[in-house]
Amino acid sequence: MTLAKEKVFAEGFGFKKLFLIFVIGSIFGALYEQILNLVKVYIATGDIVWELRRGVIYGPFSPIYGAGAVLIVYLFARKNYSNLKTFIYGALFGGIFEYVISFLQETFTHTTSWDYSSYFLNINGRTTIPYMIVWGLFTLVFVKAVYPFLSKWIERIPINIGNVCFNIILIFLIIDMTVSWTALIRSAMRRSGIDPITPVGEIYDKVYPDSVLAKSFPNMDFKVSGK
Numbered sequence: 001m002t003l004a005k006e007k008v009f010a011e012g013f014g015f016k017k018l019f020l021i022f023v024i025g026s027i028f029g030a031l032y033e034q035i036l037n038l039v040k041v042y043i044a045t046g047d048i049v050w051e052l053r054r055g056v057i058y059g060p061f062s063p064i065y066g067a068g069a070v071l072i073v074y075l076f077a078r079k080n081y082s083n084l085k086t087f088i089y090g091a092l093f094g095g096i097f098e099y100v101i102s103f104l105q106e107t108f109t110h111t112t113s114w115d116y117s118s119y120f121l122n123i124n125g126r127t128t129i130p131y132m133i134v135w136g137l138f139t140l141v142f143v144k145a146v147y148p149f150l151s152k153w154i155e156r157i158p159i160n161i162g163n164v165c166f167n168i169i170l171i172f173l174i175i176d177m178t179v180s181w182t183a184l185i186r187s188a189m190r191r192s193g194i195d196p197i198t199p200v201g202e203i204y205d206k207v208y209p210d211s212v213l214a215k216s217f218p219n220m221d222f223k224v225s226g227k
Contacts (some may be wrong), residue, residue, distance in 0.1 A: 008155050009162035013078055016166055020154050021073055021147075022066035023169060029065020030054045033219070056173075056180040057208070057216045063177060064101055069142070071097070076143045086143055087136040094135020095127045102126040109181075110188040111220040183208040184217075 010017035033053030041049045055062045075093065076086055103126065106112055117125035157165075186196070186204040196202045214220075 007159055009157045009159045010154050010166075013074065016162070017151065017154055018070050018073065019166065019170060021150065022063075022070045023061075023173070024066075024150065025069030026055075026061040026063050026066030029062035029068075030060045032065070033062060037219070051218055052216070053219055054217075056176045057183065057213075058176050058180075059172075061173065061176070063173075068094075068097055072139050072142055073147055076139060077147050081143075083140060083144065087140045089136075090139020090143075091132040091136030093139065095123070095129075095132040098127040098131070098135075099123065108188070109184040109220075110191065111184065111217075113217075113219050113221075115221070180216075183213060187213055 010020060030053055034050060037051055037053055038049060041047055041051075053062065054060060055064055072090065072093070076089060081089065102112065102114065115125050116122040116128050116131070119125075119128045119130075121129035123129075154162075183204050186201055187208070187210055189201075190205060191210070196205055
């Protein structure tokens with residue numbers, strides 16, 4: 001008699017596990033940015049400032065970090081690369097990823113969240129060679145040590161609980177990211193003097209004026225319209 005194989009939640013490299021890696025990466029990314037900003041402000045002024053650093057209007061999420069974590073897992077954790085190759089590939093990936101995200105943000109929202117123009121060995125102000133080295137080290141540690149731990153932890157979640165949480169968080173983040181990023185795009189159009197074309201644009205102008213977005217995204221550099 002053959003025993004039925006026990007079902008495991010989010011097994012392998014399926015969508016559910018990658019999505020949870022995305023969520024975890026988004027939360028820790030936002031927390032990292034807030035702690036980093038706190039340290040920088042304290043060193044510069046001696047003040048303790050806890051400022052929101054996130055990529056969406058609602059919730060402690062920085063999807064850029066989440067997307068980076070997912071891509072690192074999908075590209076490098078599925079294959080048993082050597083430590084040296086993981087470091088080199090991670091450094092190249094990090095530089096390209098940071099450059100592309102910076103370009104897309106500036107192109108579609110007319111905002112910037114970082115500018116490395118004054119940094120040593122920067123590449124068009126969008127990334128730097130030293131930061132690429134940090135990306136390589138991060139990728140090495142994440143792939144070889146952090147991800148295996150997270151993977152086992154995720155697979156131990158009871159299936160029923162895991163599926164419910166997965167569906168709720170998935171729906172929430174889809175709505176949250178859609179609203180947040182379309183509000184930023186509408187902000188760019190508004191600052192370019194483009195009137196709303198649909199009732200949705202009119203609602204965005206009332207609910208998410210530049211003054212509100214500036215508070216939600218204090219690390220973004222864009223001109224506030226004063227609404």
